[in-house]
């Protein structure tokens with residue numbers, strides 16, 4: 001008998017929505033009823049994007065407490081915490097969300113504990129939606145009218161009520177007339193840009209052109225890009241930023257072409273305990289994600305593969321980091337003003 005709770009409905013909606021998009025069959029519809037199910041949804045990337053991963057982990061832990069019912073206690077939830085924390089290593093939002101729920105363990109155990117955890121998971125979800133709306137507005141305000149943006153990967157928009165982080169900036173810029181078009185990098189090997197960003201922007205009639213990742217340099221060299229906008233999975237205390245593999249390449253290209261490179265992420269992506277990017281764990285994923293495209297083998301079967309899912313962009317290559325708290329890192333603030341002043345009107 002499924003446990004009736006908002007968490008389940010949300011997870012079903014989220015996973016179902018991915019399923020309804022008829023994305024290349026990456027995931028059959030996952031039936032999430034407990035922490036192990038939520039961890040599998042995160043591991044399989046049925047739910048992906050740093051904020052969405054944190055929200056799903058929170059709901060997964062709450063589901064576990066509901067499943068335990070009168071027997072729910074901090075001790076009995078420990079294995080669930082561990083299986084969720086082990087699902088993916090790079091996005092700090094996952095650990096931040098679990099810590100938020102751990103902070104609600106004290107007090108009456110049992111059903112009351114389950115209710116407290118559902119409430120906290122819902123708070124995290126709601127706060128993230130508001131944060132992404134706010135940071136979208138703040139980021140869009142950095143852009144000149146009719147900016148052409150380059151995006152990489154996707155930014156968990158689905159789980160944050162359609163705002164996302166970099167996509168939050170895109171949506172706000174579109175609404176206030178600061179957006180001409182978006183060039184969405186396909187983002188090999190998982191193709192978040194092709195499968196999610198292009199899909200989401202077309203749903204909202206926001207001008208988007210899908211490009212191979214390797215086209216980014218030509219677009220910048222030909223003056224087709226005004227700024228690069230990306231999300232983040234973990235931002236160290238000095239501003240070094242982990243994001244989808246290929247982000248660092250774009251930051252070097254943007255610097256060479258003197259283009260603003262903007263990172264957009266909620267405060268829950270900040271990791272003040274991490275001094276700099278050297279200590280950020282980079283997830284390595286299965287080689288078949290590179291060997292195969294849509295399930296079809298494109299490389300010799302068994303060919304050795306190195307498949308890091310993230311890289312780290314040094315703070316000095318980042319023009320601005322935007323969170324709901326504002327522009328919190330702008331070592332190169334002049335780059336924005338300088339670039340946009342140079343643009344032909």
Ligand SMILES: CSC[C@H]1O[C@H](OP(=O)(O)O)[C@H](O)[C@@H]1O
Nearest residue numbers: 048049050155156231232243244
């Ligand atoms: C605001 S989403 C942040 C981040 O998450 C994505 O990684 P993945 O698709 O592997 O979960 C990507 O790095 C996004 O930029």
